[in-house]
Amino acid sequence: MSKVTVFGAGSWGTALATVLAENGHDTLLWSHREDQAQEIQQQHTNEKYLPGTVLPQNLCATSDVASAVEHAEVIVMAVPTKGIRETCQKIMKTLNRQIIFVHVSKGIEPDSLIRISEIMKEELAEEVVKDIVVLSGPSHAEEVVKKHPTTVASSCENLESAVVVQDLFMNHYFRVYTNEDVVGVELGGALKNVIALAAGVSDGIGFGDNAKAALITRGLAEISRLGIKMGANPMTFMGLAGMGDLIVTCTSVHSRNWRAGNLLGKGLKLEEVLEQMGMVVEGVRTTKAAHQLADKYEVSMPIVQALYAVLFEDQSAKEMVEKLMLRMKKSEMDGQY
Numbered sequence: 001m002s003k004v005t006v007f008g009a010g011s012w013g014t015a016l017a018t019v020l021a022e023n024g025h026d027t028l029l030w031s032h033r034e035d036q037a038q039e040i041q042q043q044h045t046n047e048k049y050l051p052g053t054v055l056p057q058n059l060c061a062t063s064d065v066a067s068a069v070e071h072a073e074v075i076v077m078a079v080p081t082k083g084i085r086e087t088c089q090k091i092m093k094t095l096n097r098q099i100i101f102v103h104v105s106k107g108i109e110p111d112s113l114i115r116i117s118e119i120m121k122e123e124l125a126e127e128v129v130k131d132i133v134v135l136s137g138p139s140h141a142e143e144v145v146k147k148h149p150t151t152v153a154s155s156c157e158n159l160e161s162a163v164v165v166q167d168l169f170m171n172h173y174f175r176v177y178t179n180e181d182v183v184g185v186e187l188g189g190a191l192k193n194v195i196a197l198a199a200g201v202s203d204g205i206g207f208g209d210n211a212k213a214a215l216i217t218r219g220l221a222e223i224s225r226l227g228i229k230m231g232a233n234p235m236t237f238m239g240l241a242g243m244g245d246l247i248v249t250c251t252s253v254h255s256r257n258w259r260a261g262n263l264l265g266k267g268l269k270l271e272e273v274l275e276q277m278g279m280v281v282e283g284v285r286t287t288k289a290a291h292q293l294a295d296k297y298e299v300s301m302p303i304v305q306a307l308y309a310v311l312f313e314d315q316s317a318k319e320m321v322e323k324l325m326l327r328m329k330k331s332e333m334d335g336q337y
């Protein structure tokens with residue numbers, strides 16, 4: 001049994017804390033809101049993020065950072081990308097020993113253009129980090145708490161730590177594979193959100209399965225092209241953190257990115273969509289980052305460009321689809337990998 005603290009009590013942090021508690025680990029869930037920590041601790045629910053779910057009785061919660069840090073042999077970071085720096089800074093105030101960090105967030109920081117593990121390395125002192133492990137794959141929180149079979153990858157350059165995290169989470173409904181390609185696993189998880197937004201837009205406009213299959217397939221080509229230039233193993237994009245997560249996010253009503261895209265496709269403005277969602281839509285900031293990365297690495301990413309124009313340049317989604325379709329003709333294999 002290990003002592004684990006999960007930082008971030010949204011849908012995913014709560015679902016993962018549930019898996020850990022059910023696996024018998026002494027699990028503490030940290031929320032930045034006192035009322036939410038109390039709800040989880042006393043009523044064993046998290047109604048805003050996982051309505052109707054009864055959480056394990058042995059799952060404890062707190063909003064006190066110092067006791068959350070004190071508890072942890074392993075820390076799981078489950079806050080949205082934009083909260084990673086701030087949460088690491090809070091943890092650094094009292095952490096005085098070396099532990100394994102796991103992160104489960106799926107984003108890339110605009111402007112700095114760095115991945116989550118790189119952000120964490122900037123904010124956490126070397127002396128307190130044994131390793132940073134990424135846990136990522138096709139895994140909607142809503143299905144995990146129903147114990148529906150789910151598979152993810154545990155990724156770290158140090159395989160030993162990836163295995164430690166595999167062992168922490170593995171059970172009969174949550175299967176964890178190891179993968180040593182951290183760059184590919186982080187990029188796959190972040191960039192699929194951009195394509196899922198586009199798939200939602202397509203569905204919102206009223207296009208059908210042909211269009212969605214095109215977005216998934218050509219989206220994967222864009223992700224792979226960029227990922228390979230950034231040093232990822234191409235095979236990762238065929239795996240759970242690549243194709244697997246792309247499929248689940250582009251096709252599931254659970255996906256906030258798909259749902260946000262769907263509302264955009266129906267004609268709502270981005271600000272209206274984000275207000276209506278009330279949960280994190282990582283793909284919006286990551287579209288900005290992906291657009292910048294395409295420029296930086298000189299990679300052709302037409303779907304990313306089209307979505308950027310819809311989100312940030314007030315272009316009509318329908319017109320952007322037409323532009324995508326009427327680009328210069330090419331071979332399917334042109335600049336593919």
Ligand SMILES: NC(=O)C1=CN([C@@H]2O[C@H](COP(=O)(O)OP(=O)(O)OC[C@H]3O[C@@H](n4cnc5c(N)ncnc54)[C@H](OP(=O)(O)O)[C@@H]3O)[C@@H](O)[C@H]2O)C=CC1
Nearest residue numbers: 009010011012013032078079080083105106140141279280
């Ligand atoms: N949901 C899922 O199925 C999956 C999500 N992920 C990834 O996990 C990450 C977290 O997503 P998810 O749990 O779904 O998001 P949610 O929107 O469900 O919850 C976000 C949680 O983070 C809290 N929060 C927001 N900003 C901060 C901050 N600065 N410091 C501390 N806490 C903060 C929110 O609090 P408040 O209520 O006050 O806003 C809320 O509790 C994302 O990167 C997502 O891509 C990965 C796999 C699956």
Ligand SMILES: O=C(CO)COP(=O)(O)O
Nearest residue numbers: 137138139140255256257
């Ligand atoms: O990453 C996820 C599933 O693997 C969750 O996707 P959304 O953030 O779009 O809900």
